[in-house]
Structure formats: structure tokens, C-alpha cells
Amino acid sequence: MTARALMIMGTGSDVGKSLIVAGLARAFANRGLKVAPFKPQNMSNNAAVATDGGEIGRAQALQARAARRPAVTAMNPVLLKPEKETGSQVVVRGQRIGSMSARDYFARRAALMPDVLAAFHELAADNDLVIVEGAGSASEINLRQGDLANFGFAQAAGVPVVLAGDIHRGGVIAALVGTFAVIDAADANLVVGTLINKFHGDPELFASGRAMIAERTGRPCLGVISHFDLAHRLPAEDVLALEAPAESTGDMLIAVPRLARIANFDDLDPLKREPGVRLRIVQSGEPLPRDARLVILPGSKATRADLDFFRQQGWDIDLAAHIRAGGHVLGLCGGYQMLGRSVADPGGVEGEPGTSPGLGHLAVDTVLEGQKQLRSEAARDAVSGLPLTGYHMHMGVTRGEDAARPFAHVAGAPEGARSANGRVMGTYLHGLFAADAFRRDFLGRLGIATDPALDFEADIEATLDALAGHIAAHVDLDALLDLAREPRE
Incomplete structure (x- = not known):
């Protein structure tokens, strides 16, 4: 040696x-x-x-x-x-x-x-x-x-x-x-x-x-x-980075409720770099802001437990009001599971076996079982057809009527779901916003200004x-x- x-x-x-x-x-x-x-x-x-x-x-x-x-x-x-x-x-x-x-x-x-x-x-x-x-x-x-x-x-x-x-x-x-x-x-x-x-x-x-x-x-x-x-x-690993994060200064607010067991929150990093984005981490005890253009439900290490936490904060009421007012929602991984009708854990993967009612904004149901899915993915956005890269890191399978309107396609297969009006979306893909063209297109559809010269990966280097x-x-x-x-x- x-x-x-x-x-x-x-x-x-x-x-x-x-x-x-x-x-x-x-x-x-x-x-x-x-x-x-x-x-x-x-x-x-x-x-x-x-x-x-x-x-x-x-x-x-x-x-x-x-x-x-x-x-x-x-x-x-x-x-x-x-x-x-x-x-x-x-x-x-x-x-x-x-x-x-x-x-x-x-x-x-x-x-x-x-x-x-x-x-x-x-x-x-x-x-x-x-x-x-x-x-x-x-x-x-x-x-x-x-x-x-x-x-x-x-x-x-x-x-x-x-x-x-x-x-x-x-x-x-x-x-x-x-x-x-x-x-x-x-x-x-x-x-x-x-x-x-x-x-x-x-x-x-x-x-x-x-x-x-x-x-x-x-x-x-x-x-x-x-x-x-x-x-x-650079990506922060410690959740302490979310205690009092500096809020970006763009015109359009993207709100992210800080779940008790939030995971893979570096998914948000590319959004912070865009000039039109004002990203706010909503802390426990605070309401979801009414002026948010988009609410992102982030990944969670324990979906059912964080569903309980979400409701304890009253965020379920805030989110429903946000949707009724025409707002958009994106659920990432555990956040995607939470947006559906139910999350079942028959084998006790995340804790006590049982089933929790979801938030009900996507017509899908999740069962937590089987081997954890860990893999990098090359995908295409289902709306624009633009390429994006990401990775899967989750246990369970999500199925339902809204999955017929996928968020993306991976190797030609549908991935994720969209509501009938397209304003509520869910995907298992982490890291998707690092794809510059997709990020600009996604934010542009929400009327959020982007920097056409921003190369996120080159910026990391x-x-x-x-x-x-x-x-x-x-x-x-x-x-x-x-x-x-x-x-x-």
C-alpha cells in the first residue's frame, strides 16, 4: 500500500x-x-x-x-x-x-x-x-x-x-x-x-x-x-443549512415547507441561482405564503410521519387554498407520494405498518415495499420533450389514473404524474433542476424569469x-x- x-x-x-x-x-x-x-x-x-x-x-x-x-x-x-x-x-x-x-x-x-x-x-x-x-x-x-x-x-x-x-x-x-x-x-x-x-x-x-x-x-x-x-x-449536506437560509431575491416566490424528515434538499439548489426565483424555506409554525407561484413538497425520509407533520402545521389547509387559487404544486419523491390519495406501508418499511390518507391532490396511491430503487436516470420532460437527468432513491410503487399523464419519460416509460389541469405534478426524479434547458422551460411556463447563460454544472466546477x-x-x-x-x- x-x-x-x-x-x-x-x-x-x-x-x-x-x-x-x-x-x-x-x-x-x-x-x-x-x-x-x-x-x-x-x-x-x-x-x-x-x-x-x-x-x-x-x-x-x-x-x-x-x-x-x-x-x-x-x-x-x-x-x-x-x-x-x-x-x-x-x-x-x-x-x-x-x-x-x-x-x-x-x-x-x-x-x-x-x-x-x-x-x-x-x-x-x-x-x-x-x-x-x-x-x-x-x-x-x-x-x-x-x-x-x-x-x-x-x-x-x-x-x-x-x-x-x-x-x-x-x-x-x-x-x-x-x-x-x-x-x-x-x-x-x-x-x-x-x-x-x-x-x-x-x-x-x-x-x-x-x-x-x-x-x-x-x-x-x-x-x-x-x-x-x-x-x-455548493450542495449543503447538513440540515442546519435550512435553519435560517438566505432567501433569494427574485420576483416570483417558490415556497418549500421544511418537513421534519426532509431529504435531498439540494434538489432546490439550481432554483436559487435563477434571477426570477425567490425561494423560501417555510419553517415549522409558519403558514405557506399565499403569494407563492409554486409550492414544492420536497423529499422525505419518512413519508407517513411527514404527512402527519404536514397536517400538524396546517399546511394541508394552506396547500388546498393555494391550489384553489390557481397555484402550482410539485412533489418530489416523498412529496410526490404525499400528494396522492394514500400511502400504505404494509410491511413497516418506515415504521409501524399501516395506511395514511394522502393530501388527495393527485389520483394516485403509493405502497411502500420492495427493494430500494437506487439508480441514475436519463429522462425527458413529458411536456416539452427536453432532456433531464436525475436519480431515483426511494422505496415503493405509485400507481393511479393521474400516472397516465406522466411528468417525464424514462427509457420511454412514463414516470410521475400530473393532475388533469396540469397544475399539480409529482415525480420520483431527484436532481432534475440541474438540467439547464428543462429548468428554464419549466420556470418559464410559470412566468418566472431565468438566466439563459446559467450553466449549473459548469458553475459547480x-x-x-x-x-x-x-x-x-x-x-x-x-x-x-x-x-x-x-x-x-
Whole structure:
């Protein structure tokens, strides 16, 4: 094995680990290195379909793209997809193995370490550098026993660690120094340096802070990374991004109710870039705005539970009023299922077996059963005939009269449904708005202005290049590469 590896851990969630890894992956790939991202365990309902047929966290798919590598399931061998407050669907090497309560998962997770290490060594055997991303906080010593995500993995694989802190949230010196104060000495010995992220202003003003961190931790501070202004152009994985999102400033409002178990919300990213779109994430306790031109019901990890949540917010009443007033609705995946007459779960795929009444705006019915469908798709819009790309990531089958008016065609077969008047639509296709011509046509039919020059995929590539340059300007990449080392067999 000739690959070297380095792990980026954080003092907490949302300190920017995913973006740092993506930026480093592109920066080292630009130097001619064969780079692979790796996250041993991730928790996210924002997932992507890998090229080998399974699903991984959206951030690892973006990091693979940054490294100019195909996304494969080895890059995120354990993915937890929350279905309820106390439990998650467990995905191992891209495939669902079942659902577990948090208590059961923590009791059993150590048994997954062989799967994690096998995936890691698979990548290490085929790359020059593996950049590993930790999860949450490195200082959660109450979760250390059986850990797969942070020091448990780093110790098992013998991977050196760089600890990153977020200065924007305040207390970064205490967060970094405090991490060393609470973790075991053996874990601390794996830490080879620190990073400061999300700095606003002149980084040189933090020179004394860097010196203090280095003195207190005994590790070099390898860089102070300024806030990356273009971060909003890249897919966000953490649902925290939806807590207080910046509302785009176009004239026409598209409203998206934030479901309790919202999934794959990066479907919305291309819409934010269009000049005529004012995208609003409607939070719990807020009504659906009456002036919305379009309401999008997003994907959900637990459709029946989110149907209950939707009604608890009174959004079912708001949505019916929106439709009566001539408004348009698009349901994506779980949102499509919710728009139908019923959602049945006879086998308890998402929870207790049973059937829930749908919102009744599409004449279709859904049965949740069978193997999860995970595949990339090339499709055509049924109205315009324009090509679009997307992916399926769902369990269940939806059938009914409105499916005779499909949203799209996949390999010539009908997909999705439309109401008789065409104002209520549903599809299982995720990622469809990344297709520029289709997006412009779809929004144009709603009277929403678009940018004819916007190339969404090219924009992602340009943003990753900018991120790599940004990281390289603030971090000693040669020092980082020198600190990476060949992992343990």
C-alpha cells in the first residue's frame, strides 16, 4: 500500500469539515495526485447515488467530484438516515440493512468496523492520498467506546488527524484547546495540527491566537481559512443549512415547507441561482405564503410521519387554498407520494405498518415495499420533450389514473404524474433542476424569469476550483501533505 492518509476532524458539527475536504481534494488533484475522500460514518438524509449502485452522503459525492473521481460506496461505508427522533435507517456499503433505534445502533456499531476498514483500504490501494472526514465533534468522549466516525476509526487505521475549529461561532481557542483537555492521551497523540475556519477580516489579526493555540496544544496551527463567500453555491449536506437560509431575491416566490424528515434538499439548489426565483424555506409554525407561484413538497425520509407533520402545521389547509387559487404544486419523491390519495406501508418499511390518507391532490396511491430503487436516470420532460437527468432513491410503487399523464419519460416509460389541469405534478426524479434547458422551460411556463447563460454544472466546477484556490491561499498544503502518512494495514 503506497497511499497516504490524513483525517480532518472538527471541534463540533458544521465547522466546515466537508468543504475543507472538498477544497483539499481539488487542490491536491490539481497537483496531479490521485485523491479519494472518505467518511467512515455519516448521518444525513441528503444522499447521492454512487456509480456502483448504492447511496452515500451528498458531501462525499461532492468531494469525489472535487477529486475528479467517480463517487463509489467505499467513500462512505456507513450512512445513517434519520427516520424519527430516536432512530435511523442504516445503510452499509450503499445498501439499506434495516432501521435501528439510536440505542441499538450504538450497542452494535462496533461490529461495522471491519466494513469501514475494508472500504478504507480499498480506496487506499487505488489512490495516492485519502482525505478522511470525521463526524460531529471529536471531543464527544461519551460516544468514544465503539466509535467509527472519529478517533475510533483513526486509531484502527493509524491515520493522523488535523483538528479544525470554526472561529465564526466564537470560542475557537477554547474549543481547540478544550478538545485536547478531554480526549484520551492516545487519541491526542494522533493529532498533528490544527486549522481555523470561517475567519472574517484579515487573518493576520489572528496571529497571536494561532501562537496561543500552538503553545497550548503543542501542535502547529496550519492555517487560518477565511470565510468562503461562494460556499452557498455548493450542495449543503447538513440540515442546519435550512435553519435560517438566505432567501433569494427574485420576483416570483417558490415556497418549500421544511418537513421534519426532509431529504435531498439540494434538489432546490439550481432554483436559487435563477434571477426570477425567490425561494423560501417555510419553517415549522409558519403558514405557506399565499403569494407563492409554486409550492414544492420536497423529499422525505419518512413519508407517513411527514404527512402527519404536514397536517400538524396546517399546511394541508394552506396547500388546498393555494391550489384553489390557481397555484402550482410539485412533489418530489416523498412529496410526490404525499400528494396522492394514500400511502400504505404494509410491511413497516418506515415504521409501524399501516395506511395514511394522502393530501388527495393527485389520483394516485403509493405502497411502500420492495427493494430500494437506487439508480441514475436519463429522462425527458413529458411536456416539452427536453432532456433531464436525475436519480431515483426511494422505496415503493405509485400507481393511479393521474400516472397516465406522466411528468417525464424514462427509457420511454412514463414516470410521475400530473393532475388533469396540469397544475399539480409529482415525480420520483431527484436532481432534475440541474438540467439547464428543462429548468428554464419549466420556470418559464410559470412566468418566472431565468438566466439563459446559467450553466449549473459548469458553475459547480468553477466553484470547486475557486474553493481549492481559497484553501491553498490560507493553508500550507506542503505541510499537510508531509503530515499525511501511510495507514496501518
